Amino acid sequence: MNDRERRDFQAGLAAEVDAFMRGENTRRDFIKLFGQATGMIAASGPILGMLTDWAVAQQQAELADPSTPLGKAQAAALEASTKGPEDGSAFKAVQAAKQYSGVTLNMTSEAGLQALDPRNFSGPLWEQLTGIKLNAVELSWPDLYSKSVAEHIATSGAYDVLDVAPMWTPSLADGGVIQPLDDYIAKFMNTADMDDFHPLYKALPTYKGKIWGFFDDGDMFALYYRKDIFEDPKLKDAYKAKFNAELAPPTTWKEYNQIAQFITDQLAPNVYGAGHFRKAGSPGNQFDFLQQFRANGGKLFDDNMKAQLASDAGVATLQSMIESNKASMPGNNELDAVSLWAAFLTGKVAMIYSWPPSGRMAANYSQSAAAINFIPKSEIAGKVGYAVVPGNPEHATGFNKALTADSANPEAAYLLMQWMVSPPVSLARVMLPYALRDPYRLSHYKSDLYGELFPSAKEYLANLCNSANVGLLDPIMPGAQDYFLSIDRMCTAVWAGADPKASLETAANEFDATTERLGVDAQKGFYTEFLKLPGATADNTVEKLGMAVKL
Numbered sequence: 001m002n003d004r005e006r007r008d009f010q011a012g013l014a015a016e017v018d019a020f021m022r023g024e025n026t027r028r029d030f031i032k033l034f035g036q037a038t039g040m041i042a043a044s045g046p047i048l049g050m051l052t053d054w055a056v057a058q059q060q061a062e063l064a065d066p067s068t069p070l071g072k073a074q075a076a077a078l079e080a081s082t083k084g085p086e087d088g089s090a091f092k093a094v095q096a097a098k099q100y101s102g103v104t105l106n107m108t109s110e111a112g113l114q115a116l117d118p119r120n121f122s123g124p125l126w127e128q129l130t131g132i133k134l135n136a137v138e139l140s141w142p143d144l145y146s147k148s149v150a151e152h153i154a155t156s157g158a159y160d161v162l163d164v165a166p167m168w169t170p171s172l173a174d175g176g177v178i179q180p181l182d183d184y185i186a187k188f189m190n191t192a193d194m195d196d197f198h199p200l201y202k203a204l205p206t207y208k209g210k211i212w213g214f215f216d217d218g219d220m221f222a223l224y225y226r227k228d229i230f231e232d233p234k235l236k237d238a239y240k241a242k243f244n245a246e247l248a249p250p251t252t253w254k255e256y257n258q259i260a261q262f263i264t265d266q267l268a269p270n271v272y273g274a275g276h277f278r279k280a281g282s283p284g285n286q287f288d289f290l291q292q293f294r295a296n297g298g299k300l301f302d303d304n305m306k307a308q309l310a311s312d313a314g315v316a317t318l319q320s321m322i323e324s325n326k327a328s329m330p331g332n333n334e335l336d337a338v339s340l341w342a343a344f345l346t347g348k349v350a351m352i353y354s355w356p357p358s359g360r361m362a363a364n365y366s367q368s369a370a371a372i373n374f375i376p377k378s379e380i381a382g383k384v385g386y387a388v389v390p391g392n393p394e395h396a397t398g399f400n401k402a403l404t405a406d407s408a409n410p411e412a413a414y415l416l417m418q419w420m421v422s423p424p425v426s427l428a429r430v431m432l433p434y435a436l437r438d439p440y441r442l443s444h445y446k447s448d449l450y451g452e453l454f455p456s457a458k459e460y461l462a463n464l465c466n467s468a469n470v471g472l473l474d475p476i477m478p479g480a481q482d483y484f485l486s487i488d489r490m491c492t493a494v495w496a497g498a499d500p501k502a503s504l505e506t507a508a509n510e511f512d513a514t515t516e517r518l519g520v521d522a523q524k525g526f527y528t529e530f531l532k533l534p535g536a537t538a539d540n541t542v543e544k545l546g547m548a549v550k551l
Helices: 003-021 027-038 046-060 069-082 089-100 113-130 141-153 166-174 182-188 191-196 233-243 253-267 284-295 312-326 337-345 357-362 410-421 423-430 457-469 480-495 500-518 520-531
Strands: 104-110 133-139 161-164 222-226 351-354 384-387 400-404
Touching: 046 113, 069 089, 069 113, 069 423, 089 113, 089 182, 089 410, 089 423, 104 113, 104 141, 104 410, 113 133, 113 410, 113 423, 133 141, 141 161, 141 166, 161 166, 161 410, 166 400, 182 191, 182 410, 222 357, 222 457, 233 253, 253 312, 253 351, 284 312, 284 480, 312 480, 312 500, 337 351, 337 357, 351 357, 357 384, 357 457, 384 457, 400 410, 410 423, 480 500, 500 520
Parallel strands: 104 133, 104 161
Antiparallel strands: 161 400, 222 351, 222 384
């Protein structure tokens, strides 16, 4: 240990003592555990230097017990940032960014849980490594777009890095709000890391041949089901007797509705076959319709950008969703995502399809963080299986990190982005129990440390990867949110008893009005660009393009 390391270490211990005397939980326990676990209390030289790095990091960032999988992943991220490999994207970003020490970067983040990562973990760690302060600006989801545009128009330079929904990329790029990353990537990144993104996500920030951000959140829908119910001998026999088929996770929507109704008939009111977040204004309607409609062969627009919702595929999709609702728990049409999670975690529902936190919550991993205390403890831990949503699951929203065109420190801002999405740092971020960032890199899916987070974590990761192989992207084009709202209104009307075909025609007319308002030719250009992406349709999924990843 050199003099500075010794001073830092002693200062850390002094702070520990002060905090301990105040009765606070401190780093003391964690240092003690770390020392006991590794035998480093009596060590010296470079090993103790690593402990010093970790202790200082812990003082500034909120780090996990180093004996845990998350703690080990965080230690690996710290080491990759400080010791290399020297050609690693994390190391290169940190080394290049040190010249900007003293700068403050402003990064937008969806308010609430999404902001905890930059506030508690990545932001403080980045500042410790580079001297660059990261200010997480919390905004509501709609404001993530509107305020970014408004600040650009005002040329305020308020933001350096944006958290944006992928569907906003064309508008922000054409509007000059964000800038391409290609030159920065060539200069600073280990480009092999680009191939570590799952193929569904690698091209997602690409628009008109340029890269406009880094993908940063694998929001893939997946099916979560109760293994204990599906494996119950009496239920299996009864299902076999009634349908001459095995009771197994469904692979078609017909099977899904049949199984949901069967379980409801057998076990209600204790357990219902399924539940869905159908509440108006909740995004469940749009995502569910989009995934089933396209899996049923539906096309959103024809060659002239006329909406094609009012089709056989549209009618079949709504009829299937109505059957799902009938087989579901009471109040199904008023559920939002959180209330559906609560129903599943308390054992009231046998199947749900939703975002990846579902699996972590079901295993009680997320609830280890106080920030998730609004979610009930799981009563079904160890009983949950994972499967691909019938047909093609929706990649529902997600986030890209994008570099603003107005940043006063664009290179420093880019380097922050590169560091945050680098393999070791992004792994530590997606493993945070309170975070809503979900696995998206191949190294995430293959991570042994992530696989140790809970007993079935490896199966969970494999299912997320398999789901991405056949997953569908939300349309990425201007007006996407307006199109989504038309779908939501259509579904809400149908749940209230409106005729499906007439409702589809109404929604199609609203689609056409949105398209005409934004310009038919312009929208056609955006839609053509979107169709180039893997996962834009059921005919060009990653799997059908021959790029499926098998773990």
